[in-house]
Amino acid sequence: MDSYATWHADPAREPAMEESHRPLWRHFIETVPETDLSTRDVLDFGCNRGGFLRLLHALKPFRAGVGIDIAEDSIRAARAMAGPAPLEFAVATDLSPWRGRFDLAFSYEVIYLLPDLGAHAAAIHAALRPGGTYYAVTGCHNEGPLWPALREQIGRTTNAPVQDRSPDDYAAAFLAAGFDVSVRRFGFDGFTPASKDRRYFPRLTDALDYYTRDKLLFRMVRQDRPAP
Numbered sequence: 001m002d003s004y005a006t007w008h009a010d011p012a013r014e015p016a017m018e019e020s021h022r023p024l025w026r027h028f029i030e031t032v033p034e035t036d037l038s039t040r041d042v043l044d045f046g047c048n049r050g051g052f053l054r055l056l057h058a059l060k061p062f063r064a065g066v067g068i069d070i071a072e073d074s075i076r077a078a079r080a081m082a083g084p085a086p087l088e089f090a091v092a093t094d095l096s097p098w099r100g101r102f103d104l105a106f107s108y109e110v111i112y113l114l115p116d117l118g119a120h121a122a123a124i125h126a127a128l129r130p131g132g133t134y135y136a137v138t139g140c141h142n143e144g145p146l147w148p149a150l151r152e153q154i155g156r157t158t159n160a161p162v163q164d165r166s167p168d169d170y171a172a173a174f175l176a177a178g179f180d181v182s183v184r185r186f187g188f189d190g191f192t193p194a195s196k197d198r199r200y201f202p203r204l205t206d207a208l209d210y211y212t213r214d215k216l217l218f219r220m221v222r223q224d225r226p227a228p
Contacts, residue, residue, distance in 0.1 A: 003091060004159040005073040007048060013157075014074060018051040020193075021108070024211065025052050027188050028108065029059050031217065032135055037062035040103040043095075043127060044068075045120075046110030050078030050089055056106070057085045066101070068092040071159075095127040102127050105134040111170060112140035113160045121177035121220075128222045134179070137186060139215030141167050146206055146214065153199055167216060179220035186215035 006014050034040070037060045044053045047067030057065060064086045069075055070093055078089040105124055114120045124134050140150060142164055155162045171181045188211035194204060201207040 003070040003072055006071050007074065007158050007160060009157055009159055011073065014049060014077075018049050022051065022055065023190050024188060025055050025108065026059070027186070027190060028052075028106075028135070028137055028217070029056055031187070032219075034104065034133075035060065037104070039063055041065070041101055043098070043102045043105040045095075045105060045107040045124070046113075047078060047089065048074045050081060050087065052106065052108060053087055054081065054083070054085060057087070062086075062104075064088070066090070066098060068095075095123040098127050100127070100129055103129055103132050105132070107134075107136045109138055109140065111136050112138050112163055112165065115161065115163060117163075117165070117170070117173040118176065121174045121179065124220070125177045125179065125222055130222060130224050132222045134174075134218075134220040134222075136170075136218045136220070137215060138170070138218075139186070139210055141165055141170070141214075141216070143167060144210070144214040146201070146210060149202075150200060157199075170216075170218060174218070174220045178223050180223050182219045184217050184219075185213060186217050187212055188215070 005011065008014055040062050042062045042065045044067040047053060047069050048071060050067050053065045053067050067078060067089045070091060072091050075089050075091045105128060111117065128134065141147065143166055151162050171183065174181045192207050192211060201210065
């Protein structure tokens with residue numbers, strides 16, 4: 001497993017990214033239909049500093065949560081900030097230690113970075129219990145008008161290679177792994193700060209369109225085919 005210290009090449013940008021993602025995570029959490037997670041075990045794949053899991057537990061308390069990432073310094077920060085919540089963090093990409101462990105899995109702007117999406121889909125399928133659901137958010141796809149500039153900027157300022165896929169490519173990988181796949185626009189309806197990073201969004205309306213129109217929320221439900 002290849003690893004690095006932080007996703008951003010400049011580690012100082014990690015806390016700022018977490019802060020800017022918080023209202024988007026809240027919208028994500030409020031959009032998924034599951035409300036009572038008190039008997040659910042959850043996974044955050046690509047958890048960075050653990051902020052999504054901490055917010056999820058604060059809004060919809062779950063039984064236990066696991067966050068994995070390949071950024072070693074970020075995982076150290078996640079462990080330090082875990083507090084009393086039932087959270088476990090690991091530097092990992094291999095999900096085999098958690099086979100059949102989770103009822104729900106989440107990822108936020110991670111799947112576009114994965115070089116082998118088919119292997120990821122199969123690993124998530126194996127990590128979920130029968131009927132388990134994986135929610136994955138990404139606006140990074142080649143049908144978005146900002147994608148060429150976003151791809152160049154992300155590739156230049158971060159430590160992870162950026163892949164180039166369409167929404168149909170994402171859906172096809174999870175369908176092939178045995179998921180029922182559906183999708184909706186992310187539809188963020190909160191206020192977008194006028195100070196939003198202009199390296200990614202040259203115009204303010206670009207940011208508004210990206211978070212409401214271009215960013216997608218995939219819902220993948222594990223299907224178990226009968227044995228032949």
